[in-house]
Every structure is written in structure tokens, then in C-alpha cells.
Amino acid sequence: MGFQDLWAVVIIIVAGFCFQAQVLKSQNLSCNPDDLAALRDFSSKLEPGIYVWWANSNSSSDCCNWVGITCNSSSSLGLNDITNDSSSGRVTRLVLDRKRLTGKLSESLGNLVQLRFLNLSHNFLKNSVPDSLFHLPNLEVLDLSFNDLSGSIPQTINLPSIQHLDISSNLLNGSLPTRICENSTRIRVIRLAVNYFSGDFSPGLGNCAFLEHLCLGMNDLTGNIAEDIFQLPKLNLLGLQDNKFSGQLSSSISLLSSLVRLDVSTNTFSGRIPDVFSNLNHFKDFVAHSNRFVGKIPTSLSNSPTVNLINLRNNSLDGSLELNCSAMTNLTSLYLGSNRFNGSLPSDLSSCRQLKNIVLGRNNFSSQVPETFRNFHSLSYLSLSNCSIFNLSSALQILQECKNLTTLVLTLNFPNEELPADPSLHFENLKVLVIANCKLKGSIPLWLKGCTKLQLLDLSWNHLGATIPAWIGQFQDLFYLDLSNNTFTGEIPKSITGLASLINRSISLEEPSSDFPFFMKINESARGLQYNQIWSFPPTVELGHNLLTGPIWPEFGNLKKLHVLDLKFNNLSGTIPTELSGMTSLEMLDLSHNDLTGNIPPSLVKLSFLSRFSVAHNQLSGKIPWEGQFATFPNSSFEGNKLCGDYRFPCPSDQVPVRSPGKPRRNKDIVTRMVIGILFGTTAFLVVLMFMILLL
Numbered sequence: 001m002g003f004q005d006l007w008a009v010v011i012i013i014v015a016g017f018c019f020q021a022q023v024l025k026s027q028n029l030s031c032n033p034d035d036l037a038a039l040r041d042f043s044s045k046l047e048p049g050i051y052v053w054w055a056n057s058n059s060s061s062d063c064c065n066w067v068g069i070t071c072n073s074s075s076s077l078g079l080n081d082i083t084n085d086s087s088s089g090r091v092t093r094l095v096l097d098r099k100r101l102t103g104k105l106s107e108s109l110g111n112l113v114q115l116r117f118l119n120l121s122h123n124f125l126k127n128s129v130p131d132s133l134f135h136l137p138n139l140e141v142l143d144l145s146f147n148d149l150s151g152s153i154p155q156t157i158n159l160p161s162i163q164h165l166d167i168s169s170n171l172l173n174g175s176l177p178t179r180i181c182e183n184s185t186r187i188r189v190i191r192l193a194v195n196y197f198s199g200d201f202s203p204g205l206g207n208c209a210f211l212e213h214l215c216l217g218m219n220d221l222t223g224n225i226a227e228d229i230f231q232l233p234k235l236n237l238l239g240l241q242d243n244k245f246s247g248q249l250s251s252s253i254s255l256l257s258s259l260v261r262l263d264v265s266t267n268t269f270s271g272r273i274p275d276v277f278s279n280l281n282h283f284k285d286f287v288a289h290s291n292r293f294v295g296k297i298p299t300s301l302s303n304s305p306t307v308n309l310i311n312l313r314n315n316s317l318d319g320s321l322e323l324n325c326s327a328m329t330n331l332t333s334l335y336l337g338s339n340r341f342n343g344s345l346p347s348d349l350s351s352c353r354q355l356k357n358i359v360l361g362r363n364n365f366s367s368q369v370p371e372t373f374r375n376f377h378s379l380s381y382l383s384l385s386n387c388s389i390f391n392l393s394s395a396l397q398i399l400q401e402c403k404n405l406t407t408l409v410l411t412l413n414f415p416n417e418e419l420p421a422d423p424s425l426h427f428e429n430l431k432v433l434v435i436a437n438c439k440l441k442g443s444i445p446l447w448l449k450g451c452t453k454l455q456l457l458d459l460s461w462n463h464l465g466a467t468i469p470a471w472i473g474q475f476q477d478l479f480y481l482d483l484s485n486n487t488f489t490g491e492i493p494k495s496i497t498g499l500a501s502l503i504n505r506s507i508s509l510e511e512p513s514s515d516f517p518f519f520m521k522i523n524e525s526a527r528g529l530q531y532n533q534i535w536s537f538p539p540t541v542e543l544g545h546n547l548l549t550g551p552i553w554p555e556f557g558n559l560k561k562l563h564v565l566d567l568k569f570n571n572l573s574g575t576i577p578t579e580l581s582g583m584t585s586l587e588m589l590d591l592s593h594n595d596l597t598g599n600i601p602p603s604l605v606k607l608s609f610l611s612r613f614s615v616a617h618n619q620l621s622g623k624i625p626w627e628g629q630f631a632t633f634p635n636s637s638f639e640g641n642k643l644c645g646d647y648r649f650p651c652p653s654d655q656v657p658v659r660s661p662g663k664p665r666r667n668k669d670i671v672t673r674m675v676i677g678i679l680f681g682t683t684a685f686l687v688v689l690m691f692m693i694l695l696l
Contacts (some may be wrong), residue, residue, distance in 0.1 A: 031063035031071065034111055035091040039063050041108035046101055064089045068096040072114070090114035097143070098122040105149075107132045119143040121166070126150065129167070134159060145169050145191065153177045153192075159184045166191040168215065173197065176221060178204030186210055193217040193239060201245070203228045210234055217241040217263065227252060236260040236282065243267055249288075251276045261285040265311070268292055273312075277301045284308040289335065291315055296322070303327045313337040313359065320344075321360075325351035337361040337383065345369065345389070350376040361385035361409070368394055374401040383409035385434075392440070393420045400425055406453075407432040414438045419464065421445040429453060436482070437461040444469055444483075455501070456480040456537065468493050468543075476500045482542040484566065491550030492543060492567075502539055502559040538563035544590065545569045552591070557582030568614070569593040576615070581606045588612040595619060600643070605630055616640050623651060 064071035071089030091112050101123040109118070110132020118133075121143045128151030129144065135157075141164040152174030153167070162184045173196040181187060181204070188210050198220040205214065206228025212235060221243040229238070230252035236259055245267040253262065254276035261284060269291040275298035277283060283306050293315040301307065303324045308331065318340040325331070331352050337359045344367035349355065356378050365387045373379070379402045389395070392414040399405060405427065411434055419440045425447040427433075433451065436458045443466035444459070455477045465487040472481070473495025479502060539562050548570040556565065557579030565583065568590045575598035576591065583589075586607050592614040599622030600615060610629045617640035624630065624638055624645035635648055644651035 030089060031061070032090050035089075035114075036061065036063045038106075038108040038111040039066070039069070039091070039094075042106040045106040046103035063091065068094060068099075070095075070117075093117040095119045096123070101125055104128075105130050105133070105144075109133055110135060113137060115139055116161075117141045120147070122146040124148055129153065129172075137161065140164065142166070155179045156182050157184055160186070162187050164189045167195075168192060169194040171196060175199045176201060176216070176219075178202045178226070179207075181205065181208035181211075188234075189213040191215040193219070195219055197221060201226045205229055206231045208232065212258075213237045215239040217243070219243055221245060223247075225250060230255045232256065234258050239263045240267070241265040241287065245269060248272075249274055249293075253277075254279045256280065257282075259283055261287070263287040264291070266290040270294070273298050273301070275300050277304055277307075280304075280306070282306060284330075287311045289313040289315070293317060295319075305329055307331055309333045309335075311335040313339070315339055317341060321346050323349070323352070325349065325353075325355075328352055329354065331355050333357040335359045336363070337385075339363055341365065343367075345384075345387075347372045349373070350379075352378075354378055356404075357381040359383040360387060361411075363387055365389060369398050371398060373398050376402050377404065380404050381407040383407070384413065385409050386412035389413045390417070392417050392435070392438075393422070396420055396425055397422075400427055403429065405430060409434040410438070411436045411458075412438065414440065416441065418442045419445060419459075419462070421447070423447055425450075427451050431477075432456040434458040435462075439463055444472070449474070452476070454478050458482040459486070460542065461485045463487060465489065467491075468496075468548075470495045472496060473498050477505070478502075479539045479561070480537050482540065483546070484542040485545040488543075488546040488548060490548065492548055492553065492572075494553050494555060496541060497553050497555035497558055499541075499559065502541075502561045504560065538587065539585070540564040540566075542566045543570070548572060550574075552577055552580075552596075554579040556580055560584050562586060563609075564588045566590045567594070571595055573597070575599075576601055576604075576620075578603045580604060583607065584609075586610055590614045591618070592616040593618075598622070600624055602627075613637050624649060 063069055069091055070093035072092045073089055092114055093116060094112070095117065097119045101120065103125065104127035105125060107130040110130060113136065115136055116138055118139060118141065125147040126149065129149055131154065133142065134154055136159060138161050139159050140161050142162060143164070143166045145166045146169040149167070149170040149172060151172065153172060155177050156179045160183060163186055165187060166189065168191040176192070176197045176199065180190065185207070187208055189212060190208070191213065193215040194217070196219065200223040201221050203226045205211070205226065209232070211232050214235060214237065217239045218241065222245065224245060224247040225240065227250065230250065235256055238256070238259065238261070241263045242265070245264065246269065248271040249264065249269050251274040253259070253274065257279065259280050260282050265287045266289070269288070270293065272295040273288065273293050277298060277300040283304065285308060286301065287309070289311045293312065295317065296319045297312070297317065301310065302322060305327055307328065310331070310333070313335045316339065317336070320343040321336065321341045323346060325348050332354050334355060334357065338361070340363065342364040345360070345365050347370035349358065350372045357380060361383045362385065367389060368391045369389060382399070382405065390413070395410065399408065406429055408430060409432070416439050419435070419442040421442060423446050430451045431453050432455060440462040443464055449471045452475065454475050457478060457480070460482045463486065467490035468483065468488050470493045473493055478499055541562060542564065544566045545568070550572065551574035552567065552572055554577035557577065560583060562583050563585055565586060566588065572594040573596065576596055578601040581601065581603035584607070587609050589610060590612070593616070596615065596618040597620065599620060602625045605625050605628035608628060613633050614637045616636060616638060619641065621642040624643050626646050638649065643649055
């Protein structure tokens with residue numbers, strides 16, 4: 001062991017002793033009466049069930065031993081305790097995050113005057129935030145995020161020691177409290193995102209001289225960004241996404257010399273992106289998708305040596321795509337989909353040596369995949385959907401050289417070309433392959449069998465035919481298979497019922513980043529293409545709209561992880577297997593428009609997650625099971641059959657029963673006797689009534 005290693009061990013041991021001493025010291029302290037009263041009042045405002053839990057956990061009257069409470073001695077806090085009791089403890093930390101607390105916050109929390117750290121995040125607290133919480137002189141961290149708190153926040157707060165303020169993900173409203181820093185000058189982090197703050201972004205936050213993180217995303221803020229924001233020398237994260245900001249993006253961004261990440265996505269900013277990024281020496285992430293920006297990518301941005309992520313999708317950027325990859329040595333993710341770029345795909349993209357993720361879908365490129373992409377060794381995710389590119393055979397020959405490629409999306413390109421059958425093609429690391437909506441001819445090629453890591457395969461909306469090969473069920477990790485809207489024939493390969501990831505395996509498909517968009521067809525229309533996240537796709541087998549024949553295999557019931565099974569519009573025959581009830585995770589089952597016979601197995605009522613179901617237009621008969629989810633399915637789920645059950649499809653046995661030949665005479669006699677009895681009784685009553693009237 002070297003000298004430095006020895007010192008490291010000594011430091012760890014000393015730190016451990018100090019920590020243990022602090023814990024013991026806290027345990028030996030007695031709670032200050034004022035703090036005890038404040039905590040008891042706080043707990044009394046919680047819902048009874050939670051209060052009982054906390055009371056049982058804190059049976060002692062000494063709050064310094066309560067769950068979530070930390071005390072420090074008065075002397076260690078520099079206080080003069082009039083009782084001269086060195087064991088008197090003041091509450092400095094209250095941490096009850098993720099405890100499922102419900103109820104409202106008490107004003108009494110403002111009496112914990114020595115509180116340094118308050119964390120009640122990830123609970124179910126409601127009503128307004130007490131004003132007293134904004135007047136704690138020693139509070140450094142206030143975290144009330146992820147609750148159901150409502151109401152407004154004071155424009156000015158008096159927290160002279162506050163450094164971290166997080167009230168994000170609540171139901172707060174009113175105007176943005178931009179004067180927070182008038183009496184709270186030390187604040188470094190302000191998180192007000194995911195609320196309902198509205199109105200203009202007024203000046204005031206420019207007084208927060210030490211501010212490093214400002215998160216205002218997902219509110220209803222309007223207008224433009226207050227200019228004094230750009231005077232903050234330490235600001236490194238500015239999140240303004242998902243608001244209603246408009247106008248041009250200010251060129252004063254260049255003054256934020258410490259800026260690392262800027263997110264202005266999903267607003268209505270317009271005009272050109274200012275060419276002011278050359279002075280931002282720490283800048284890494286620029287997220288400005290879903291706005292109305294026009295023109296080209298600024299030169300200072302396309303030459304930045306520090307930038308890591310550029311996300312400008314869903315704008316109106318145009319012209320040729322020009323990037324100086326020799327200068328952009330740290331660029332890893334480039335998302336420019338849904339713009340108006342034209343010309344050829346940039347051949348020098350492969351010179352961006354760190355570039356892993358590229359999305360260029362829905363632009364006006366008209367070219368082949370450049371030959372230079374053979375050298376794109378860093379490339380992992382590539383989406384070129386709807387880019388008017390052609391020559392699929394050449395594209396696959398080139399892209400197979402990208403040995404780190406895991407995701408390839410080529411939807412809406414190569415119209416009427418042939419799906420290459422070249423057996424030499426090999427994508428050893430490919431996990432996601434989408435070549436849908438291309439009207440491709442041919443059949444499923446044998447080279448796909450070598451893509452042993454496939455997790456998601458979509459060849460839908462093409463003109464592919466022949467049979468589905470049996471080896472399709474050999475992929476150990478395949479959880480999403482869409483071969484719908486083709487002309488496949490023959491039986492469904494039984495091997496599909498043995499897909500391991502749909503039986504007992506956990507499904508994990510990593511995203512390159514939270515900003516990664518993905519073109520994917522998610523409904524039954526060729527127009528139904530939109531961005532989605534790969535990880536959100538449910539485990540699926542889509543084989544609808546083909547020419548498949550034969551039975552539905554009982555072994556489908558083994559697919560316990562399957563969420564969607566769609567076999568509609570085929571020529572499948574036989575009965576619906578009872579074993580399908582084994583698909584316990586199933587949410588959608590569509591067997592409509594086939595030639596199925598028999599009844600609907602009553603066992604299917606066990607599918608408690610089933611929300612969409614259809615067996616319409618088959619040859620089914622018998623009773624419809626109405627238990628469980630089946631009571632919620634519309635008539636259209638069963639039409640075009642000889643099914644019955646419930647008031648909507650009454651069975652013959654539910655009508656007035658047909659009388660047996662021996663019963664009508666007996667029933668008639670009974671009715672006759674009843675009528676005679678009624679007539680006799682009525683006559684007697686009238687005679688008595690008339691006799692009484694005569695007596696009067």
C-alpha cells in the first residue's frame with residue numbers, strides 16, 4: 001500500500017468516526033419544546049392513516065429520535081440557550097420524501113427556525129404552501145417537488161440562506177415569482193417546472209447573481225425571455241421548454257459564459273437562430289425542437305468544438321445541411337428531423353468521430369446513402385425516415401460496415417424496390433430494424449436470421465409475400481414483431497409462440513438519450529407516422545392484413561409478457577384456443593375478419609388487462625362471456641357472428657320459454673279458476689255494498 005492509499009484509509013476512518021459521533025450526538029439530544037410543538041402540529045395536519053404511522057414510529061416525546069428528523073445542539077449552532085442545557089437539540093433537518101404523505105402543510109413548520117434542510121418531495125401533499133415556509137432564516141434547501149400543492153407563490157420571499165429551491169411538479173399557478181432573489185441572494189438552484197405559472201416572464205431573476213440552474217419548463221409562460229436573465233454569469237442550465245414563449249431568440253445568449261445546456265423546445269420562437277455560440281466555451285446541449293425557426297444552422301453552432309447534442313427537429317430549417325465535423329469533435333447526437341433540408345445527405349458526417357445518434361427523417365433529401373458512411377464506426381442510431389432516399393440494396397451494403405449500429409429506421413423510402421436477399425449482408429449488433437411503408441417487393445430475406453440481437457422488427461405496409469420463415473421465432477430478444485399489411489401466406493409459424501422475451505424475459509431497450517425521437521407507425525394508416533420513444537412500445541405480435549391460413553396455435557398462451565396480439569383480416573380457421581387465457585399481460589386481442597368457428601372461450605374473462613378485443617366477422621356461435629372486461633366491449637367487437645348473450649345479443653333461451661305439449665291444458669284450467677274466483681268475489685262485494693246503501 002502506497003503513501004497516498006494509506007492517507008485515503010486514514011481519512012475514511014476519521015470521517016466514519018465523525019459521522020458516528022454526530023449520530024450519537026443527535027441521539028443524545030432532547031428536543032426543543034418549540035420544535036416539538038411545531039412537529040406535532042405538522043403531523044396533525046396529515047391524513048389520519050399517515051399520522052398514525054408517524055405517531056407510532058415516533059412514540060417518544062423527544063423529536064430528535066423521530067423518523068426523518070435530525071437535531072444539532074444549540075451550542076453547535078452558535079446559540080445561547082437560556083437553560084444552559086448542552087443537550088438541548090434544535091431540528092435542522094426534516095426529510096420525509098417518498099413516504100406517501102397526504103394532507104396539507106402546516107404553518108407551524110415556520111416555527112422550526114433552525115431548520116436547514118426540508119425535503120417532503122414525492123408525496124401527495126395538497127393545498128397551498130404556507131407563507132411561513134418562505135421566512136425561515138436558516139433554510140438552505142427547500143424541496144416540495146412532486147406533490148399536489150396548489151395556489152400561488154409570493155413574489156418576494158425572505159430566505160436569506162436558501163441555496164436550493166425546488167417546487168416543481170405541482171399544481172401551482174399565478175404569475176412567475178421573479179423577485180425571489182431580492183431577499184434570497186445566495187440561491188443557486190430554482191426549479192419551478194411542471195406547474196401552471198402563467199403570464200409574461202417579467203424581469204427580476206437577473207438579481208440571482210449565484211444562480212446556476214433555472215428550470216421553468218412545462219408552464220404557461222408567454223411573451224419573450226426577460227433580458228436580465230442573460231446577465232447571470234454562473235448560469236449553466238436554462239430550461240424554458242413547453243411554454244408559450246414567442247418572438248426571436250435573443251442574441252444575448254452569448255453573454256451566458258457558463259452556459260452548458262439550453263432548452264427552449266416546444267414553444268413558438270420564430271426567425272433565425274442567432275449566430276452567437278462561439279463565445280460559449282462550456283456549451284454542450286442545445287434543445288430547440290418544435291418551434292418555428294427558419295434558415296440554416298448557425299455557423300458558430302455547426303463549428304462548436306464543445307457541443308454534444310443538437311436537437312432542432314420540427315422546425316422549418318432549410319437549405320443544404322452543413323456541419324464542420326472536423327471542428328465538432330464532441331458531437332454525439334444530431335436530431336434534425338421534420339425540417340426542410342434538401343440536397344444530398346452530407347457525406348462528411350462520418351468525420352464526426354464521436355457522433356452516435358442521427359435523426360434526419362422527414363426532410364427533402366434526394367440521394368443515396370453516401371459511400372463514406374462505411375467508415376462511420378461510431379454510429380449507433382440512424383433514422384432516415386421519409387427522406388426520399390433510394391437504392392436500398394446499396395444502403396444496406398454500406399451500413400453493414402457500421403459495426404456499432406444498433407438502430408436502423410428507413411421507413412417511407414425506396415418505393416417499389418426489392419428487399420435485398422443477398423445472404424452476405426450481416427448486421428451483428430442490430431437491435432431495431434424498421435423498413436416499413438416502402439411498398440417493397442420480395443420476401444423475408446435469410447440474412448435477417450443473422451441479426452441475432454434483434455429486439456424490434458417492423459416490415460409492415462410493404463408488398464412482401466411467401467411464407468413467414470420458422471426461424472423468425474429463434475430471436476431470443478425479439479419483443480416487437482410487425483409484419484402486418486403484406487401478402488404473407490401459409491400458416492403462422494408455431495415458433496413465434498416460443499419467443500423467449502415474450503415468455504419470461506425482462507425487456508430492456510436502451511435509448512441514446514431522453515431527447516431521442518423515433519419514427520414509427522402506431523396505427524392502421526400509412527399516414528399514422530409520428531415520433532415515439534422505442535422504450536414505450538408494448539410487446540407486440542402484429543400479423544394482421546395478410547393471407548395467412550391455418551389455426552391459431554394454443555401455444556400462444558405461453559406468451560405471458562405479450563401485450564398486443566393482432567391477427568385480423570386473414571384466413572385463419574379452427575377454434576379460438578382456451579389456452580389464450582395464459583397471456584396474462586394481454587391488453588389488445590384482435591381476431592376479427594377470419595374464418596374462426598366454435599365459441600368464445602369463457603376462460604378469456606381471466607385476461608384482466610384486456611382493454612381492446614374483437615372477434616367480429618367470423619363464424620363463431622354460442623354465448624358471449626360477459627364477466628370481467630367483456631362487459632365493457634362494444635357491440636362491434638362481436639358483430640358478424642352467430643353469438644348471443646346479454647341484452648344486446650339475446651339468446652333464444654332468454655326469450656319466453658316454449659311450453660311443452662302436456663302443459664297448456666293445465667295452465668288454462670288454472671287461469672279459468674282464477675277468473676271465476678275474481679268474478680265471484682267482485683259480485684259478492686257489490687251485493688253487500690248495495691245492501692248497505694239501501695239501509696242508509
